[in-house]
Amino acid sequence: MKRFAALYRELDRSTGTADKRAALVAYFREAPVEDAAWALWLLSGGKLAASRARIANSRELRAWIVAESGQSEWLVEDCYDHVGDLAETLALLLDDPPAEDADRPLHVWIERELLPLAGADEALRRDAVVRAWRTLGFDQRLLFNKLLTGALRVGVSQRLVQQALAEMSGIDIARIAQRMLGAWTPSPRFMRDLLTVEELPGDRQQPYPFFLASPLEPADGAEAAARLGEVGDWLLEWKWDGIRLQLIRRGGEVALWSRGEERLDGRFPEIEAAAGALARDCVIDGELLAWGDGDDRPLPFTALQKRIQRRKPGFKLLAEAPARVLAYDLLELDGADLRAWPLQQRRESLAALVHELADTRIALSPLVEARDWTEAARSREDARERGVEGLMLKRRDSVYQVGRRRGDWWKWKIEPLTIDAVLLYAQSGHGRRSTLFTDYTFGLWDGEALVPVAKAYSGLDDREILELDRWIRAHTLERFGPVRSVPALHVFELGFEAVNRSSRHKSGIAVRFPRILRWRRDKPAAEADRLDALKALAR
Amino acid sequence: MPAPRDLVELRPEGLYCPAGDFHIDPWRPVPRAVITHGHGDHARVGMGEYHCSVGSLPILRWRLGEQRYHLHEHGPPFELGGARVSLHPAGHVLGSVQVRIEAGGEVWVASGDYKRQPDPTCAPFEPVRCDVFITEATFGLPVYRWPDTREVVRDIVDWRERCAARGEAAVLFCYALGKAQRLLAELAAVTDRPALLHGAIAAGVQVYRDAGIAMLATRAVADEEKGRDFAGELILAPPSAAGSTWMRRFRGAQTGFASGWMRLRGNRRRRNYDRGFVVSDHADWPDLMRTVRETGARRVIATHGSTDAIVRALNECGIAAEAFRTSFGDEDA
Numbered sequence: 001m002k003r004f005a006a007l008y009r010e011l012d013r014s015t016g017t018a019d020k021r022a023a024l025v026a027y028f029r030e031a032p033v034e035d036a037a038w039a040l041w042l043l044s045g046g047k048l049a050a051s052r053a054r055i056a057n058s059r060e061l062r063a064w065i066v067a068e069s070g071q072s073e074w075l076v077e078d079c080y081d082h083v084g085d086l087a088e089t090l091a092l093l094l095d096d097p098p099a100e101d102a103d104r105p106l107h108v109w110i111e112r113e114l115l116p117l118a119g120a121d122e123a124l125r126r127d128a129v130v131r132a133w134r135t136l137g138f139d140q141r142l143l144f145n146k147l148l149t150g151a152l153r154v155g156v157s158q159r160l161v162q163q164a165l166a167e168m169s170g171i172d173i174a175r176i177a178q179r180m181l182g183a184w185t186p187s188p189r190f191m192r193d194l195l196t197v198e199e200l201p202g203d204r205q206q207p208y209p210f211f212l213a214s215p216l217e218p219a220d221g222a223e224a225a226a227r228l229g230e231v232g233d234w235l236l237e238w239k240w241d242g243i244r245l246q247l248i249r250r251g252g253e254v255a256l257w258s259r260g261e262e263r264l265d266g267r268f269p270e271i272e273a274a275a276g277a278l279a280r281d282c283v284i285d286g287e288l289l290a291w292g293d294g295d296d297r298p299l300p301f302t303a304l305q306k307r308i309q310r311r312k313p314g315f316k317l318l319a320e321a322p323a324r325v326l327a328y329d330l331l332e333l334d335g336a337d338l339r340a341w342p343l344q345q346r347r348e349s350l351a352a353l354v355h356e357l358a359d360t361r362i363a364l365s366p367l368v369e370a371r372d373w374t375e376a377a378r379s380r381e382d383a384r385e386r387g388v389e390g391l392m393l394k395r396r397d398s399v400y401q402v403g404r405r406r407g408d409w410w411k412w413k414i415e416p417l418t419i420d421a422v423l424l425y426a427q428s429g430h431g432r433r434s435t436l437f438t439d440y441t442f443g444l445w446d447g448e449a450l451v452p453v454a455k456a457y458s459g460l461d462d463r464e465i466l467e468l469d470r471w472i473r474a475h476t477l478e479r480f481g482p483v484r485s486v487p488a489l490h491v492f493e494l495g496f497e498a499v500n501r502s503s504r505h506k507s508g509i510a511v512r513f514p515r516i517l518r519w520r521r522d523k524p525a526a527e528a529d530r531l532d533a534l535k536a537l538a539r
Numbered sequence: 540m541p542a543p544r545d546l547v548e549l550r551p552e553g554l555y556c557p558a559g560d561f562h563i564d565p566w567r568p569v570p571r572a573v574i575t576h577g578h579g580d581h582a583r584v585g586m587g588e589y590h591c592s593v594g595s596l597p598i599l600r601w602r603l604g605e606q607r608y609h610l611h612e613h614g615p616p617f618e619l620g621g622a623r624v625s626l627h628p629a630g631h632v633l634g635s636v637q638v639r640i641e642a643g644g645e646v647w648v649a650s651g652d653y654k655r656q657p658d659p660t661c662a663p664f665e666p667v668r669c670d671v672f673i674t675e676a677t678f679g680l681p682v683y684r685w686p687d688t689r690e691v692v693r694d695i696v697d698w699r700e701r702c703a704a705r706g707e708a709a710v711l712f713c714y715a716l717g718k719a720q721r722l723l724a725e726l727a728a729v730t731d732r733p734a735l736l737h738g739a740i741a742a743g744v745q746v747y748r749d750a751g752i753a754m755l756a757t758r759a760v761a762d763e764e765k766g767r768d769f770a771g772e773l774i775l776a777p778p779s780a781a782g783s784t785w786m787r788r789f790r791g792a793q794t795g796f797a798s799g800w801m802r803l804r805g806n807r808r809r810r811n812y813d814r815g816f817v818v819s820d821h822a823d824w825p826d827l828m829r830t831v832r833e834t835g836a837r838r839v840i841a842t843h844g845s846t847d848a849i850v851r852a853l854n855e856c857g858i859a860a861e862a863f864r865t866s867f868g869d870e871d872a
Contacts, residue, residue, distance in 0.1 A: 012804060015813060071681050072855060078848050079682045083803055092682035092802065435805035 003031055004039055004106045005139040008146070011154045020156060024164035033188040034107040040194075041186035043161050045151050048114060055117045056125055056148050058086055064126050068133060069093040080482070084428035084435045087145035094133055094141070101135045114147065159403050169195040174402050177209040182263060207246040207257040208283065208331050208339065209402045213392060213409035225373045225412060228393065235343060235396055236368040236376055238388040239411055240326055241301050241498065241512070242289035243308070247271070247325060247362070250281050250335075258288075266312060268323045274361040282353060283332035285400075287365065290321040297387035300500040302510060326365035327354055328392075331400060339400035346400070383414045389497055390414045416495030416513075417537055419529045420520055422450055423490045426472045427483045429457065437472045437484070438465055440516070442494060444507075446531040450488055451507045453534060454496065459516025468519075491520040491528050499538040507531060509538050546622070546640050546647040547673060547840075549863045554649060554673070554842075558642035559622030561590070563649050566866040573624065575651025576635035577602050578716065580867050590619070592626045594662070595634025597750045598716065601742070613662065616641070629653040630664035631820050632717030633747060639667050648834060649673040652867075654819065655826040656688055659724040660717075660752050664830075672836035675867070677821040678799050679845030685799070685823045691816050692725040695773070698795060698814055703771030708792040712778045712812070715740045717820050718797060719775050720747040723754035726773075735760045735769070737776035737785070760788075781810075799823070831858065843867040 010023040024043075028036055042048075049055065056064070062080070066073050071093065083089040113132070117125045132144055146152055162180070166173040171194075179194050193200055216224045228234065244259040254275040256264040265272075268288070290303035303321040307313060330350035331339055338346050354364045368391060370376035380391045390413035398408035421442035429438035439457050443450035460468065468490070476484040495517045502510035511534075548555050553565030561571040568585035575581055577598030582589075588607040591599055596610060611617055613636065616625040626636040631652040638649045648669040655664050695711065702709040713719050719740045726734065733756040736744060741759045748754065760774060769789045780786060781794065793813040800806045801815025822830060827849060831839055839860040841849050846862035853860035 013814060015811065069681065072852065075681060075848060075852060079680050082680055082845075083682055084805055088804060089682060092684070095684060096686075435803060435809065 001106045001109050001136075001140050001143065002103045003027065004035065005143040007039070008143050008152070008154060009139050011156055017160060021160055021164050021167070024156070024161060025168050028164060028168050032105060032107075033191050035105050037186040037188055037191040038106050038110055040161065040165075040191065042147070042152050043154070043156050044158055044180070046186070047150055048110060048147050049118050054148075055114050056129055058149065060122065060126070061086065061090060061129075061145075061148065064130060065090050065093055068130055081428070082435065087149045088142060090133075090145045091138055091142040096137050097135055100137045100140070109144070110147070165195065171195055171197060174209065177402055178206045181206050181209065182257070207248055207255075208285075208400070210244060210246070210259050210285070211401045211409065212404040213394075213411040214404055214406045216393070216410045216412045225376065225393070228373075228410070231370055231372055231376060233396055235347065235394045236370055236379070237328065237365050237392045237394070238368060238383070238386065239390045239392045239413065240287040240289055240298065240365070241387070241389045242287045242298065242304055242326075245286060245288045245325070246331070247275050247284040247286060247327075249275050249278050249283075252276075252281075256288075264288075264308075267308060267310065269313070270318065270361055271323055271325055274325075274357070274359045277357060277359065278353065278362075279356050280334055280353065281332075282330060282334075284325070284327045284350065284353075284362070285329035285331055286325045286327040286362075288323060288325055291324045293322060300387075301498070301512060302500040302502055322361075324361045324363065326363055328365050329400065342397040342399070343394055344396045380412060380414060384498075413497070416497060416515075416517070417499065418493055418495050418517060419444065419453075419534055420491050420523055420527070421453060421494050422488045422525045422528045423468075423486060423492060424450060424452055424488065425483050425485050426468075436465055436469045438469070440492075441483075442492060442514075443488075444529050444531045444534060446507075451531055453505075453507045453509065453531065454494055454511045454514035456492075456494060456514045456516050459495075460519065464519055488525045491523040491525055493517040493520050499534055501535075501538050507534075509535055546642055546645055546671070547649060549865070554863070554865070556619075556622060556640055556642075559619035559624060559640065561619050561622075561624075562586075563638055564651065564867070571619070573619075573626075573638050574599065575629065575638060575649070576632055578632070578652070581651060590617075590624070592634050592636045594750075595636065597746050598633055598743075601746050613665075627665045627667050628662035630655065630658060630661055633661050633720070633750060633752065635661060637665075637667060639669065645670050647671045647673065648836075650675055650830075652677070652821060653830070654822050655830065656685060658688075658721050658820070660721050660747060660754075666830060666833035668835050670836060671838045671840065672831060672834045673840045673842060673863070674827065674831065674849075675821065675843055676827060676841040676846050676849045677844035678819065678823055679827060679841065679849040681824040683799060683802055683819075683823045684825060685802075685819060686817055688721075688725055688818055689728070691797075691818050692722065693729055695722070695726070695795070695797075695816055696730050698793070699771065699773045702793050706770045706791060708769035708772050708774055708789040709795065710774045710776055710780075710786065710789060710792045711795045711797060711816070712776055712781055713740075713797040713818075714820075715777045716743045718818065720744060720752065720754060721820065722775070722797060722818065723757065724752060727753060727755040730755070732773070733758055735763065735772050735774045737774070737780055739777045739780075740775050781812075828852075 007023055007027045011020050014020045062076055066076050080086060080089045117128055133141060136144055162173050162176045165176050184190050246257045248255040254272045256268060258264055290299040292299055299321060307321050307323060310317060327350055330346045333349055351364055354362060368379050370379060383390050393410040393412055395408040421444055423440055424443045425441035426437040427439040429436055441452050442454050443452045472484060472486055475486050478485045494514050496511040496514040498512040500510050544557055546556055546558055552567035552569055554563040561573055562569045563573050564575055564581040565572050570587035572586040573590040577595055582599055582603060584603050590609045593610045593612055611626050613626055613628055616623045622640050622642040625639045627639060629635040629637045629651050631654055635651060637651055640647045646669040648667050650673060652675050653664050699709040713722060736757050736759055738761055744757055795814035795816055796812045797816040797818045799819030799821060802817050807815035839853050839858055841862045842865045850860040850862050
């Protein structure tokens with residue numbers, strides 16, 4: 001495990017992606033394949049075990065460290081507050097052993113020590129964890145604790161890992177990315193298949209990695225859009241607020257994949273039925289939306305959310321929130337990969353295919369016509385009325401790339417809705433912000449009480465974060481585990497994309513993509529907005 | 540009979556000893572001050588007279604200029620008003636001392652800043668038995684435990700070699716007075732390649748050299764040829780130089796910070812250093828607790844740092860503990 005702990009330390013230290021990639025390449029070159037498979041799993045955000053089969057939960061780990069370190073429970077909590085990261089706190093509270101035991105490979109630790117413990121009696125799990133704490137040096141102890149507490153979060157993107165694997169193996173990164181989509185298990189066999197030059201049968205059942213648009217900055221974008229050149233070189237579409245998906249129809253079988261790399265099979269039977277009637281094998285990139293029959297705009301996102309949660313939707317839900325796909329792009333036709341074609345040409349083939357199907361459940365996402373950027377900007381103003389998030393700008397001759405690449409595809413979102421809300425709770429952030437309170441909960445007035453309506457993590461600059469952090473520490477009213485409540489004093493302007501009614505939230509509403517726009521130092525808490533005002537915006 | 544007065548009280552101008560009519564490290568002008576060491580948050584201009592250790596004089600004279608200094612050796616007591624006062628090494632920086640006060644049958648010790656790790660640039664901390672111990676608590680949480688400084692110094696040399704291999708300079712930020720000199724003294728044991736110094740550090744290094752402290756050979760960055768390549772050099776600079784125009788001359792450079800705060804990854808990342816090296820001139824948690832035990836004090840007053848935690852932890856072990864809100868602790872760590 002020393003090798004992986006050293007990689008973790010290296011990645012944690014590096015500030016540049018070139019250094020990180022070099023460290024990853026070196027690791028994957030040297031590590032035995034059994035270890036490399038687990039390393040890839042963990043670096044991709046995978047956890048050791050499903051949450052129900054956790055080897056230790058946070059409460060147990062804290063109890064065990066209290067006993068092992070001889071410190072009082074409150075003092076361990078104070079330390080956790082101060083450090084902001086449980087795995088690190090656990091590692092910091094103990095001294096290093098005088099000498100480390102002989103190194104055992106990562107996969108041996110995981111497969112022989114940790115996984116067999118899942119679901120065992122607490123005493124057994126505690127003994128194994130404490131034994132490891134006593135024999136491992138700091139770097140390995142930190143990594144070991146990270147394995148217990150969840151994802152690694154070491155600032156490595158999926159793409160960076162794939163770049164390293166591509167560099168090391170000579171396999172095309174697109175193929176590696178494609179092979180890693182969906183569910184896989186960290187085994188030597190998976191690792192060998194991932195990096196084989198041969199064509200695998202599975203290669204034909206996988207979706208393609210999604211090409212993602214970048215936000216057009218600055219937020220109002222009018223000037224930025226003008227810099228994109230002739231409007232005629234671009235295809236303009238609505239930016240739908242649904243779930244991006246790939247509809248795969250190969251050899252008569254249909255599969256739906258979300259951008260979150262989940263198979264949606266069974267959840268949307270009406271889409272699968274419609275796709276079954278497609279005349280040719282194909283892979284379509286589109287947006288999944290809930291859309292009532294005869295409506296001129298989609299149902300709010302919350303309707304779609306209900307559908308996703310239901311593995312086998314009942315008749316009632318199917319009628320209440322029928323789904324449809326608005327097709328953007330055609331990635332494959334009759335087994336041929338079209339991604340290198342210009343978008344214009346892909347779209348023409350897509351239009352023909354969808355036209356032939358003649359089923360509203362799989363329809364072409366309409367183009368937005370504009371003679372110049374001013375007219376495009378005006379269309380964008382209508383976006384909220386239409387229930388969309390803004391415009392997508394795609395270069396007519398763009399190829400279908402992998403991941404978020406700037407230049408050819410832009411999302412031009414509408415101005416956010418805003419409210420002035422009061423800071424109610426704060427919690428430590430992660431990574432670079434792990435020692436600071438940076439995760440905030442905000443509330444609005446409902447009668448005499450403040451009701452929480454949104455959580456936001458971003459939008460303040462470093463200086464404001466530091467100032468707020470100090471204030472939170474000095475004015476904590478109550479602690480609920482890692483969460484602190486503070487006096488209702490500070491008001492912040494929050495921006496968000498939409499407001500939906502929701503029975504899952506105490507306030508009765510759910511806001512989409514909330515973030516902090518600015519600190520309203522000029523506004524006393526009593527003048528923050530009322531919940532009714534937000535409810536009036538809901539749909 | 541009224542309760543006997545405390546030997547040291549917190550006054551707006553600083554810690555005050557009524558029995559001896561003097562202040563310890565005051566932050567506002569007073570007639571008579573006893574100074575523990577020369578850092579800016581402990582030694583300030585404007586006092587009528589300064590009682591200090593012989594060893595601390597070079598730093599005090601450099602920082603404060605000519606003043607009415609009364610010099611004292613470690614150990615032998617002297618009378619101030621109705622109090623018997625003596626100075627004992629604190630192991631923090633060159634000449635740093637604790638102040639022992641005896642009056643009315645009670646003994647109080649004010650620690651100033653201190654550490655228990657070996658440091659070739661100053662006399663080691665000496666535990667002094669007392670009834671009441673006034674302690675610092677800069678790193679008063681059990682997550683702060685220091686590694687062996689010799690190991691850390693080897694890491695610094697390894698880092699410089701890695702930088703050299705990449706054609707980069709290694710710029711190590713550290714506090715200009717105390718930490719820089721301690722690092723140079725420790726580095727002398729593992730390398731003989733000279734280090735380069737930022738101007739703010741060079742002056743302090745000269746003070747230490749004049750006091751006879753053996754350190755790694757050094758040169759001033761300012762004296763180097765214009766446009767020279769600094770790849771592979773170890774350069775010591777104060778943290779304030781980070782991000783300044785002074786840094787531009789190194790072109791490719793990695794940055795490191797030598798401080799106890801670097802024990803936490805979040806602190807290093809937040810300040811965007813490439814590397815953090817855990818070296819502190821303050822006691823870590825185990826040493827704070829050990830020191831309190833070794834003084835035998837029945838009462839402890841914490842002056843700066845994480846005072847809440849140490850006060851509560853000591854109270855749990857049956858030692859009466861409280862905190863003074865002082866102006867110490869902004870200078871260094």
